[in-house]
Amino acid sequence: MGIFSRFKRGNFSRIIQKIFGKKHAKIGIYGPPNVGKTTLANRILREWTGDIMGSVSDIPHETRRAKWKTNIKIDNGGSSLVMDLVDTPGIATKIDFKEFMNTYGLNKEESRMRAKEATEGVIESIRWLEDIDGVVLVMDSTKDPFTQVNVTIIGNLEARDLPILIAANKIDADEASPATLKSAFPQHPVVPISALTGYNTEDLYTNMVKHFGKKRNKKRG
Amino acid sequence: MVKKDKGISFNLISRKKLNNFSSSEKLKYIMKEVRQGRILVLEHGLTPTEQTALIENTMKEIDHDTFIGIEMGGYGEEKTSFFQRVFGVIKKPRMTVIGPAHLLKMVHKDHDKIETTIIPGKGEN
Numbered sequence: 001m002g003i004f005s006r007f008k009r010g011n012f013s014r015i016i017q018k019i020f021g022k023k024h025a026k027i028g029i030y031g032p033p034n035v036g037k038t039t040l041a042n043r044i045l046r047e048w049t050g051d052i053m054g055s056v057s058d059i060p061h062e063t064r065r066a067k068w069k070t071n072i073k074i075d076n077g078g079s080s081l082v083m084d085l086v087d088t089p090g091i092a093t094k095i096d097f098k099e100f101m102n103t104y105g106l107n108k109e110e111s112r113m114r115a116k117e118a119t120e121g122v123i124e125s126i127r128w129l130e131d132i133d134g135v136v137l138v139m140d141s142t143k144d145p146f147t148q149v150n151v152t153i154i155g156n157l158e159a160r161d162l163p164i165l166i167a168a169n170k171i172d173a174d175e176a177s178p179a180t181l182k183s184a185f186p187q188h189p190v191v192p193i194s195a196l197t198g199y200n201t202e203d204l205y206t207n208m209v210k211h212f213g214k215k216r217n218k219k220r221g
Numbered sequence: 222m223v224k225k226d227k228g229i230s231f232n233l234i235s236r237k238k239l240n241n242f243s244s245s246e247k248l249k250y251i252m253k254e255v256r257q258g259r260i261l262v263l264e265h266g267l268t269p270t271e272q273t274a275l276i277e278n279t280m281k282e283i284d285h286d287t288f289i290g291i292e293m294g295g296y297g298e299e300k301t302s303f304f305q306r307v308f309g310v311i312k313k314p315r316m317t318v319i320g321p322a323h324l325l326k327m328v329h330k331d332h333d334k335i336e337t338t339i340i341p342g343k344g345e346n
């Protein structure tokens with residue numbers, strides 16, 4: 001399976017360490033496919049560095065390799081946060097190439113290729129999880145929040161005492177129900193945003209500085 | 222036991238059986254059962270690390286024509302209080318349902334209930 005079969009877990013960690021050095025908080029943008037992770041990453045970069053992270057699409061599994069930018073500084077009044085930001089492929093428990101054909105009109109070959117790359121992307125996201133210092137977990141507030149992917153990501157972070165910030169995205173959509181999201185995971189801060197319009201992203205930045213800026217003793221493993 | 226070529230089998234796995242497995246044995250067992258088209262309800266579910274390992278294994282197993290992945294629904298570990306931790310109480314993750322995604326579909330899940338449907342007409346191949 002791609003590059004992964006060649007590296008044991010420990011080696012993968014070491015490679016990531018090499019890329020980043022050890023200086024800043026490494027913040028991962030995580031979540032199921034199509035919730036708006038890359039849209040959010042692009043907005044954060046555009047606002048604070050003028051850069052761009054990656055391509056966005058209404059077809060799930062658009063991001064199939066993790067992408068990152070280092071040394072991003074977010075200012076919030078008196079305090080600030082310097083972080084390395086990772087945009088991860090959407091995590092799923094199933095990937096059906098027929099969905100790309102039937103729902104999104106891709107041809108068979110494109111669909112099979114996208115599905116294959118998507119499975120590798122999920123594995124890459126999971127591997128990155130071990131090297132991350134905090135997560136912005138993006139959820140689609142028009143959807144049921146209690147998906148296995150959300151539960152699994154939260155469980156992994158909680159087991160290591162790492163901070164999670166839930167971005168309840170797509171708040172601009174008519175069917176959005178941020179209250180459902182808030183009651184689903186009461187133990188973590190939930191910030192309703194629209195990555196598309198920029199609505200309430202100030203609030204997200206304030207929370208990022210607050211939650212990811214603290215010094216923490218990391219539990220590894 | 223339901224005959225293999227008629228209907229979908231739905232197996233309840235006891236805490237006792239699960240406790241006798243190591244993590245990797247448990248994951249192997251689950252994958253084997255799910256690949257054979259069985260739906261499992263585990264009396265106590267998987268730890269967060271086991272969940273990510275299962276997702277990773279699933280991604281490696283997906284092949285377009287016979288296996289599109291799994292559906293899984295469970296509850297996380299109950300939070301332990303400071304005093305429980307001091308006295309070494311470790312709460313286990315609770316009940317979990319796991320099945321092949323072409324047969325099992327999660328309809329809704331909240332704090333109290335996991336609602337699933339079994340996709341009809343798929344159990345006979």
Ligand SMILES: Nc1nc2c(ncn2[C@@H]2O[C@H](COP(=O)(O)OP(=O)(O)OP(=O)(O)O)[C@@H](O)[C@H]2O)c(=O)[nH]1
Nearest residue numbers: 033034035036037038039057061062063090195196
């Ligand atoms: N209405 C609305 N749509 C949004 C918002 N954010 C993202 N979208 C749309 O949702 C779709 C998916 O956005 P992406 O940013 O590609 O989602 P992703 O989470 O990176 O998806 P993967 O890379 O496939 O995991 C696109 O069509 C976006 O335009 C939002 O705040 N509101």
Ligand SMILES: [Mg+2]
Nearest residue numbers: 037038062063
């Ligand atoms: Mg993306």
